Amino acid sequence: MKAHDGMYIGGEWRAAAGTDTIAVVNPADEQVIAHVPAGVAEDVDAAVFAAHEAFPAWAATPPAERAARIAALRDVLVARKDEIAETVTAELGAPLQFSQMVHAGVPILVAGSYAELAASYAFEEKVGNSTVYAEPVGVVGAITPWNYPLHQIVAKVAPALAAGCTVVLKPAEDTPLTAQLFAEAVHEAGIPAGVFNLVTGLGPVAGQALAEHPGVDLVSFTGSTAVGKQIGATAGAAVKRVALELGGKSANVILPSADLAKAVGVGIANVMGNSGQTCSAWTRMLVHTSQYDEAVALAAEAAAKYGDRIGPLVNAKQHTRVRGYIEKGVAEGARLVVGGPEAPCEQGYFVSPTVFADVTPEMTIAQEEIFGPVVSIIRYEDEGDALRIANGTVYGLAGAVWAADDAEAVAFARRMDTGQVDINGGRFNPLAPFGGYKQSGVGRELGAHGLSEYLQTKSLQF
Ligand code: NAD
16 A cells, blocks of 8 residues: 655655654455554654644634635545545455445544534633633644544544644554545645644654653543553643543443334444444443343344454454453353354454353453453343443443433433433434543543633633
């Protein structure tokens, strides 16, 4: 595949400071498809410098003009969506149709939403005898994961640019080609030099250098809770703004009055999409004891249908990790009803869609984020029990509630310690704030709430 051998800094592709590279592997066949430069602290320095230089002019650019540039970026993403989908499929492994619809499609929606928000947001308001201004925070260090490679980038860069911030992006090492395509799109859209900069590289080298850089005013990180804690501590020590979108272990709560077949079917589809590599996936299915056996049978049937229709996991490490969790589930006494730890293909990092029944809330597979196509079905006795189980992990990112009517589901959802809940299969809304309670994170992405993360307030009194 086509790859740049430099970094996108100050509006051009520049030679990397070092000579090390990162091999990009296609997880479906384990073949190396490209190499990208492994950035070091000097690359990060150069990118932060470029972002710093570009900041005053971009911050002073009228919001309508910033909106026009973001709209142009959205248009380039539309024009290049097939290439984006093919690139995501090559480096992440997602089936092409899923890449087209979700990996290429959602970022177009999100970029479009920020083109509109940049033009309409109230960057100035009157409060009594004061005028309050929402001003851009400054240079943003954005660190993104591989699971939704373009969405994670756009969900940070689009609101940052709408706010008037400039950005240095360090994308995940598994999916740098999508990030390079995004940098090309930024260039084509006529976004001024230095407003967006890209440094590819390893997390503990380039990522850490970016998170620790004194020239970065806000660190926006999406990834694992372990790395998020480290980044939060570094930012806290420097009194620096930080946004953290971390892991999840979300509950799909099926109340007894719900349409059981629909709730189970949608729940299984929610986990199997992207091979279970979705931080907000509803990996715990909570079912009333009276419907338990029926739910298990429905889930087994739904998961078995996925068979070989799901893509591989992203890399060898995740492949080993997810199969290890499946083995742990068996060892701790959960009942395997579909799937298992055996690799279904000789080549590629595939894992079979897997469903466990008789999972108890304290089991490892019910507590830790697996990040693979694995669903745990947990029994509850009454609503209080369901709520205790739903809230009984360190995470609180997302969830679902199903009931005969929305009001019953809403009453339950309001008691869940989680940032986003889908009621009776509610649709994705690119304007709804997304982010976690508890150890799932700090801050929100998407919509106006996502934009406000990149703003700070100044009040003038008259
Ligand atoms: P990860 O934390 O290992 O890596 C995420 C990013 O951080 C990568 O770009 C990586 O290079 C970088 N990084 C790694 N170590 C670093 C360090 N010491 N300093 C600075 N940067 C560093 O996570 P991952 O394996 O890429 O992604 C999977 C995890 O991300 C899962 O736990 C998942 O739940 C979480 N996730 C959360 C959300 C969300 O919105 N809440 C979205 C997607 C993924």
